[in-house]
Amino acid sequence: MSPPRRKKAASRAPVPEPNDEFWDLRLYVAGQTPKCLVAFKNLNELCRTHLAGRYRIEVVDLLEEPQLARGDQILAIPTLVRKLPEPIRKIIGDLSNTERVLVGLDLRPQA
């Protein structure tokens, strides 16, 4: 297949606030399975709510780019990888439990 396609699902925020970190997220899927579609939907909603303007989501379809599974140690599908900010975190599943995802991403709203 022709060059790997990475869907840029969200754009960089025009002017990130200096204190805020930039979030680089990567969602691994394997085809358009219901689980993957749910995960993608959940992720988009979550980011819009909590990371407006300072995130990027890259979707990797392993059926098209299987070689990428090795690099990020992907086993489960779907897997969300937080590349930035460091350290790397992984969240597997369809991201249906928003609370768990926020914990997993260290995005719990600060009190």
Next chain:
Amino acid sequence: MTADARSRAERAASPRFVLPKTPTGIEGLDEITGGGLPAGRPTLVCGSAGCGKTLLAMEFLARGALERGEPGVFMSFEETAEELTANVRSLGFDLERLEKDQKLLIDYVRIERSEIEETGDYDLEGLFVRLGHAIDSVGAKRVVLDTIESLFSGLGNEVVLRAELRRLFRWLKERGVTAVITAERGDGQLTRQGLEEYVSDCVLLLDHRVDEQLSTRRLRIVKYRGSAHGTNEFPFLIDDKGISVLPITSVGLQHPVSDERLSTGIPRLDAMLGGEGFFRGTTILASGTAGTGKTTLAAHFADASCARGERCLFLSFEEGVEQIARNMRSVGLALEPWLRKGLLRIDSSRPTAFGLERHLTTIHRAIAEFDPRVVIVDPISTFVGGGTAADAQAMLTRLIDFLKSRQITAFFTCLTGGHEHLEQTEVGISSIMDTWLLLRDIELAGERNRAVYVLKSRGMPHSNQLQEFVISERGIELLDPYLGPEGVLTGSARVAQEARERAAAAEREQQIESHRLTVDRKRRALDAHIERLRLEFEAEQAAAERAIAQGMELEKAVATNRAEMARSRRASHGGAAPATRKPNPNKRARRR
């Protein structure tokens, strides 16, 4: 032949369906599995930590790549590619090179529970994609998953995991790869997570036991669907050439048999063994207490083999090469020339240095390398110390079967303990020996002397004599046996007996001589007597002849006188003159 009979015959002749198998290339494993692991199916290898699962799996891949040209994928859940590479480098496998040649792909799957958060439904499609990609990229025929149970500790949703594992093994079968899946031994079941439920074609169980400070690894085929397999536990070991499994009695009793005889190296011992020595390809046991000359006897046999130009492997478990050579030199056996010529090889090691299986494999290897016709093990009794007696016997049986299948003559020495039940101690091994020489100490008259006898020797008439021998600078020499009232006479008792016999012999000699003289004298007396009689007879004969001659003279004279008287008287005839008659007493003459 009727059509029915023909079809039956064809059915019988046509090969039965044989499950296709993938040779592992691991020494011995292919023998006991009847050709290898089931081709295109997954095999479960389970065992506790450190029993060699990973190594077996890696050797399966490496040998497949090197010897069969079948590329492989190693998916490791425990060790990184670097660690694996380093671990098997000591076994002579260069994984880096195999990877470079696209013969092997190692994929390290890292699962760190602390890094992973689970939210909602998922599956393991990522693993499938990875494995599928790895298989495709090298065209793998063999796959290893080591140890897939790690998933259970890394991921929490057991329901999903089990469903996915079931799918994975089915998927592996569909891909047609021969897979080895390793798993940890669990309590009460073969694997901790019950993987045997999913992988049911072939299950191998590895075990690592320590008995009396010596460890033994064992392998057992728990199940092999669609194939006959041995159910025994097979010892195996891991050394610098990888894994080797030792099949137990794989040859059974179908040994080739030879009528050829081999000299023991001691002529008079040959004489005890039907006059010609041992049969080729048989096993000989020389047992005895300490210092009865077992090693020397073995060295004689080794020397004789080398002198015939046959290679001899001497496995010593008590002495080093130098020491044996020196000791044998002192009894007139020069082994160094044979060592130099490469006809003799002496391997020394401590029996307790390794377990029995290790020894057995070492011996197998040495035999494969050196290809000897004669193997000497000195002594085998030390193996009994290197494991339980049953283990030692099993090992010896395997060794003997192996040697017999190769028509190698085996000479074992065995150290026996005290004096009581001397023969009893070796009952276990004696039945597998063809010839048994018993070396004994005989204590008599304050001395200790050595004697040998043939306790058994299959297939030949052998001496029943207990024969004394001495070890001198000319080696072992058997002496004439002397039987006294207390049994065999040895040492100085024998010397005294010899002296007595010599004295008796001298006496007999004298008697014979005197008899001879008497006869001689008598003959001479008789001769003299005959001579005297003959002389008497001759004298008488001479006298008689003289008398006859005189008589005849007289007769003639008488006749002459009568004629003259008649002439002178002319007239009367009756005037015979009696006066002229001599008073001759010769009556014979007168009667005439």
